[in-house]
Amino acid sequence: MKYNIAVVPGDGIGPEVVAEALKVLDRVGEKFGHEFNYTKVLAGGCAIDEVGEPLPEESLKICKENDAVLLGAVGGWKWDDLPGDQRPEKALLGLRKGLALFANLRPALLFDELADACPLKKEIVDGGLDLVVVRELTGGIYFGEKGRKQTDMGEAAYDIEIYSEEEIERIAEVAFDMAMKRGKKVTSVDKANVLESSRLWRSVVMKVAEKYPEVELNHLYVDNAVMQIIRDPKQFDVIVTSNMFGDILSDGASQVTGSIGMLPSASLAKGNFGMYEPVHGSAPDLAGTGKANPMATILSVAMMLRYSFDLSEEADAIENAVKKVLADKYRTPDIMLNEKDPDACKLIGTKEAGDLITANI
Ligand code: IPM
Ligand code: MN
Secondary structure, eight states, X not given: OEEEEEEEEESTTHXXXXXXXXXXXXXXXXXXXXXXXXXXXXXXXXHHHHHSSSSOHHHHHHHHHSSEEEEEEOOOGGGTTSOGGGSTHHHHHHHHHHTTOOEEEEEEEOOGGGGGGOSSOHHHHTTOOXXXXXXXXXXXXXXXXXXXXXXXXXXXXXEOOOOOHHHHHHHHHHHHHHHHTTTSEEEXXXXXXXXXXXXXXXXXXXXXXXXXXXXXXXXXXXHHHHHHHHHOGGGOXXXXXXXHHHHHHHHHHHHHHTOGGGOEEEEEOSTTOEEEEESSOOXXXXXXXXXXXXXXXXXXXXXXXXXXXXXXXXXXXXXXXXXXXXXTTEEOXXXXXXXXXTTTSEEOOHHHHHHHHHHTO
């Protein structure tokens, strides 16, 4: 089969980790007899530098014309002082909205080999940790009306949290479908004791749940959810929540695995189209050092194969190759756990990690 992929290397370590992911993908193509075609797309800070805007129209158009998008990372100190709508982050938000990527899947998986990276006590994560945050990605406060106005207490600013039934229903369906393929448990996170939008959220999620009698549903207020992720993360299977709560909870959940450099994500539209990117950012301090961990991006490619192209055997091959490299005790600096005992594991860089994973496919 032939697949066309729009590739957004972006800023910072983005281009470096993306290069390794494409190496791995090429190897998958060779082994399983697929052709992957790449079209490079300009977006992020580099687009601001080159053409004066974070997401040129042409870039969005190219993404739409492809079967899926692979993104490295966008942003960096260099563009931090620009006004909100001209920052590199605008590229990300523009891609999400422009490509209708309403469902963001952020798995937090603790690899056995990296169990020591978990900052929680051993008994709390004993037996492994495997949860996924399903974050609504094109609605809520991120995209609601925002503005400023004069008040008798000086200038005021506002951002409106707004959700429609349809937006809630479709993200809830993604979460329940996912739970059916996993542990059959959905936790919906809201702030229904305070927010009207959360009260609608909760009632729609409960209605969707009726179509999935096998799935156990429970609700948590977001403040409690944060506490529970730290106290007992194993209680979770699928967490479904709004754009802003999902942003916050997914960072929290990722840190429980101790290795954000390992975590992939998928942002899905209706149908098979999706954008795939590592959870970590552009890490400008690491750019050019050759030390960045490409595994999150490589695992994002595995998610692309699974969710957009329905190639689960190929996706398994990538995930197993990553596990093998970890089992062989190769570590990039971010997951090198015991620096005092450098003999225990072998320190590798971005390129070596990509080469080793490629060689294991
Ligand atoms: C994320 C990021 C983005 C978000 C930023 C960079 C706009 O934090 O993908 O989680 O808030 O969604
Ligand atoms: Mn975030």
